[in-house]
Amino acid sequence: MRFNPDEIKEWAGKDFDQAWTEGKKFIKRSGLNEQYPHMSLRYGKPHPIYETISRLREAYMRMGFEEMMNPLIVDEREVHKQFGHEALAVLDRCYYLAGLPRPNVGISDERIEAIRAILGNVDDEAIETIRKIFHAYKKGDVEGDDLVPEISAAINISDSLIVEMIDQVFPEFKELVPQSTRKTLRSHMTSGWFISLSSLAERASPPFHFFSVDRCFRREQDEDAARLMTYYSASCVIADENVTVDHGKAVAQGLLSQFGFEKFMFRPDDKRSKYYSPDTQIEVFAYHPKLVGSKTKYSDGWVEVATFGIYSPTALAQYNIPFPVMNLGLGVERLAMILYNATDVRELAFPQIAQYSEWRMGDDELARLIYVENVPETEQGKEIADSIVAICEAHGSTPSPCEFPAWEGEISGKHVKVSVVEPENDTKLCGPAVFNEVVVFKNDILGVPDNKKWKEALENHSARTGVRFLDAFAAQAARDIENAIASGESEVETRVRIVKVPSEINIRLEPLANYYITSNNKKIDVRGPVFTTVRATIG
Structure with a gap:
């Protein structure tokens, strides 16, 4: 089944909710949901850093800033122009581009x-x-x-x-052997702002309000919980004859208040970058109530989140920029760590990489990796499975010996009669575990009855497979009957007694689930006395 391009075009231009509704209708109409039962249209999940970038872009634009893309590849001469005699120290942290x-x-x-x-x-x-x-x-x-x-x-x-x-x-x-060029990867957004503003000064007049959220690269000795070799900078500039540090304070407060920060402190930055005018480089500390009492170094609620300053007239003159410029820079990853309560930026950025992140699966994720292995393939087989379930639900506690007809009809020209039986004395048609359901609870895979003891596990519907021992057994019995008809047999019996492992009740786990369970010392406890038998005669 292929997607029809004409139908997809019809969704274009509609708002998200309309497209969502049309998409679900298409999946159902196309039959894809029957061919692939696990296929469904659902909301995706954004990466926390890209989600933070998206929110920052919207926040800047709400404040009237216009988005700009700055040069990413910067000649080392630009760094010398911006930093003067300190350029070598800066270039030590830059990646140089090389080619064969x-x-x-x-x-x-x-x-x-x-x-x-x-x-x-x-x-x-x-x-x-x-x-x-x-x-x-x-x-x-x-x-x-x-x-x-x-x-x-x-x-x-x-x-x-x-x-x-x-x-x-x-x-x-x-x-x-690669040979280095004199070009570097941008180590900070300022390198790009000087180049962009220099060209813009020849074509337009201030005031300008621009922002850019993009990658920077820094040649760290090593990556750790607080720093990466490539990171995102959310930077902005205001170019105006009357710009002051008060503009930086206003932008910082206006931007960060949109992320839940309530109070702000502004302190002189001891680093004193040469491209900022003396005494204008300011660190921004913001207070977030959700951080108070947290198990992070920000447990007092205060965190440094941004730096701003007024570009030095000396540095601006190197680029023939004739107007004052205020620049504010914010590390996206640091903000994302605060918003997502993360303690290691590597784990936040690369949760899929084992060396950075502990492997954690939700109970609902594990539940989706559990399935009934053998299922009937014909419509009559599905009817047989449903009938077996219905008989056991209605008569499961009937004292034995007993027998209940479940289904009778024609399959492939053969007359088939199906019964649920228990020939032994002093027991019941079905054992006490027959109605146990397979659930995932605290990352353990369990077969549990519907009673008060397991109330907490059964309350999480997303971690319930919806598969009872009875459902899996009935599917296996129906499939056995189909196979017996195909092979020319005259009778077939499917029996289950005490279940010790999932496969004994026709339940399988995807290999990923098995690997996760064993890797994390969790348990699979799908067992219990089922004692149910299905017989079929084929004439």
Whole structure:
């Protein structure tokens, strides 16, 4: 089943709720939900850092700022212009970009023989074509990822043989060593702001109000719970003749109040970056009531979240920027850690990476990894399973010996009679665990009865599989009957006694669930006396 592009186009332009409704109707109408029972349309889950970025962008725009994309790749000369004699200390934290040189590839007589041994007895014209393409590659007229297909197309030989030729005949490609350029990855957003404002000053007049939320890169010695080698900066500038530090205070308060911060403190920053005017670099501390008493270093409620200052006239003059500029910078990850009560930025950013994050699955996630293994394939088989369930629900406590007809009808031209039986004396049609349901409770997989003892486990509906021992057993019995009919048998009996493991009652766990349970020392306790038997005669 494929999605119909015309139907998808019909959703375009509708608001989210309309698109959501139309999408669910499409899934049902297309039959995908029957073909793939687990397929459903549901709300997705944002990454906490990207969600924080989204909220910051909206917050800035509500305050009247216009979004701008600043250069990410910055020549080291820009850092010298901004920092002067301190530039080397800053550049020590920058990543320099490097690239592989393009070798000058020669084709000797010995190499021609090797080429012909791999490609076949190609003629001199093909050899000359290879030589010219290598020369064009050296000059930059052919890109590295186009080299193989260019040669392949020119001499009509498969890509795989060309790759083998380059690998075996031209070892200089393997021996290439990256050569550094003078270009760096932006280590702080200010590098981009100077470049952007310099160009803008030639085309427009202030006041300007711009913001940018984007990546920066810093060559840390190591990553730890508080810092990453690449991070997001939520930065803004106000360019105006009358801009002062009071504008920075107002922006910080207006921005952070939208995230629940209530009180603010402003302190001079001891770092005193050279691109800020003296005594204008200010650290912003904000108070968040949810942090009070938390198990973090911000348990007093106060946290440093931003820095702002007025750009130095000396640095601005290097870029011919003739107007004062206030800049505020905020670390997105630090704000996200506060909002999500995180203590390790690595775990917040990369929860999927085992070395950074403890593997945690919700009970509801585990419940979705538990299923009935064997199920009936025919409509009559499904009716048989439902009938077995109905008989056990109605007569499960009947004293034995006893027998109850469950279903009778035709399947594949055969007359089939199905009964639920218990031939032994002094017991009941079904054992006491037959109605136990498989649930996940505190990451344990359990088979539990519906009683007061297990009330807490059964209250979490999202962690209930909805599968009782009886349901799984009935599905297995119906499937056994279908298989018996297919193999020409005249009778079949499906019996379950004391269940010790899930597979004995036709219940399976996805391998991921098994791995999670064993890795975290949790338990699987799906057991109990079921003592139920189904017989079928096939005529």
